[in-house]
Amino acid sequence: MSQPEQAWINGVAQQQLSVYDRGLQFGDGLFETLAVIDGRIAHWELHRARLAHGCRRLGLPPPSWPQLEQELRLATTDCARAVLKLIHTCGPSLRGYARPAAPEPQRILLRSAWPASLQRHSAAGLRIIWCRHRLATQPALAGIKHLNRLDQVIARAEWQDPAIDEGLLCNQQGNVIEGVASNLFLVRDGALLTPLLDDCGVAGVMREHLMQTAREAGIEVEETRIDRHDVTGAEELFLCNSLMGLRPVIRLADQGYDTGPLTRRLLTILNNQDF
Numbered sequence: 693m694s695q696p697e698q699a700w701i702n703g704v705a706q707q708q709l710s711v712y713d714r715g716l717q718f719g720d721g722l723f724e725t726l727a728v729i730d731g732r733i734a735h736w737e738l739h740r741a742r743l744a745h746g747c748r749r750l751g752l753p754p755p756s757w758p759q760l761e762q763e764l765r766l767a768t769t770d771c772a773r774a775v776l777k778l779i780h781t782c783g784p785s786l787r788g789y790a791r792p793a794a795p796e797p798q799r800i801l802l803r804s805a806w807p808a809s810l811q812r813h814s815a816a817g818l819r820i821i822w823c824r825h826r827l828a829t830q831p832a833l834a835g836i837k838h839l840n841r842l843d844q845v846i847a848r849a850e851w852q853d854p855a856i857d858e859g860l861l862c863n864q865q866g867n868v869i870e871g872v873a874s875n876l877f878l879v880r881d882g883a884l885l886t887p888l889l890d891d892c893g894v895a896g897v898m899r900e901h902l903m904q905t906a907r908e909a910g911i912e913v914e915e916t917r918i919d920r921h922d923v924t925g926a927e928e929l930f931l932c933n934s935l936m937g938l939r940p941v942i943r944l945a946d947q948g949y950d951t952g953p954l955t956r957r958l959l960t961i962l963n964n965q966d967f
Contacts, residue, residue, distance in 0.1 A: 700801040703763045713798060715781030718789065719840035721797075722746040724897075726776040727812070727934050727967070728768050728803075733776065734934065734967035736764075738897045743780065746836040753797050755780055760799060767801050775935060777802040779839070810935060813962045815951055817942025818931060820871070822920075823847040823859040827869055827892040835895040847872045858931060860923070860944070863892050868918045874933040875899035876918075878926035879954045883912040885922070898932040905961055911954065928952035938962055 699707045714720035724743055727734040740757070747754040760778075767776060783796035825847040833840075847859055858871045869887050870876055875896040877886045884906050889895050903913050923929065929941040929949050938959055940951040 697805060698767070698803040700763060700767065700799075702799050703759070703766075709798065709800065710784045712784035712786065713781055714783060714785050714791070715779065715798070715839050717785075719838060720750075720791070721752070721779060721781035721839045722750070722837055723780070723839060724778045724837065725934050726764075726778060728771060728774040728776055728806075729812075729967050731768055731772055732967075733764060733768065735897050735901055738900055739778075739934075742837065742895070742897060742900075743778075746838065747780070749832075749836050750838065752780070752782055753795055755797065755799055763799065763801060767803055771803070773806040775804045775806060777804070781839070811939075812935070813937035813959055814939060815956070815959060817940050817949075817951060818857040819855060819943045820858040820860060820931070820941055821851060821856055821945055823850050823861050823872065825850065825861065826866075827861050827863045829864050829891045831891045834892050835889050837894050844872050857939075862920070866919060868920060868923055869893040870896075871931050871933075874931040874936070876923075877902065877930050877932065878918070878923060879928035879952060880922070880926060882954070883914060884954065885914050885916055885918060887918045888915045896933055898934050898937060902932055902938065902958065902962075905965075906958065909957070909961060911958075928955045930955050930958075 701709060722743055724739045726739060744754055779800035781798045782791060783798050785792050825843065827843050847861055850859060858874055860871055860876065861869050863869050868876065870893045875886065877884055886899065887893065906913050924947060929944065930938055931941060932938045940955050941949050942951065
């Protein structure tokens with residue numbers, strides 16, 4: 693993973709943050725990973741809505757949207773394609789979990805070059821594994837993209853083989869939830885199924901966009917409980933996130949999958965959209 697080529701804190705080009713920041717001390721904050729395509733942020737309105745929702749759920753003051761969007765424009769003016777990480781923390785405080793009476797949220801923007809090997813909305817298939825680690829159950833945090841990613845750190849340490857693209861995670865009850873850095877969809881009887889994220893997991897922006905796109909195309913979409921047998925018995929399987937878009941799975945552990953007609957149809961639709 694390459695180092696960020698540029699960093700801004702509260703709109704100022706710098707790399708120094710207070711050691712008292714609650715994002716560092718407690719993971720008290722949220723983040724968004726943004727794809728910059730042709731100098732524009734893909735699906736910004738969905739990212740903004742998720743960030744606002746996360747602020748409400750955590751009781752965080754939201755950023756000043758006009759100010760943040762001006763900073764995002766400045767961060768994307770000189771690049772055709774890049775990755776932006778937007779971090780919104782509660783700001784500094786002294787010892788103890790209690791937040792300050794008047795928090796001073798911090799906005800951090802990290803811009804990195806687009807990975808040379810990353811293909812977006814590509815039919816190139818992914819090879820993935822089952823992770824042994826299981827996600828912690830916490831309905832109060834389910835769906836939002838908060839800064840505590842220790843589940844993902846532990847799961848990602850399970851493989852070093854560069855031929856493995858991703859790992860699937862289950863919850864404590866054994867239901868399949870998501871990939872380490874992606875959301876999961878499967879096809880069964882012509883319908884699109886994706887795991888229900890009511891006790892853990894991240895409700896990805898690309899997941900939301902895909903559900904909207906599929907419904908507009910007349911494809912049945914259901915958020916439901918999914919177990920390992922549903923996955924191994926699926927007709928088609930694919931993953932998605934904001935950077936890679938939609939990517940079919942061609943192998944999960946020892947099982948192969950075909951890139952079927954519904955996956956190919958969605959790839960065609962997505963590649964004909966703006967992003």
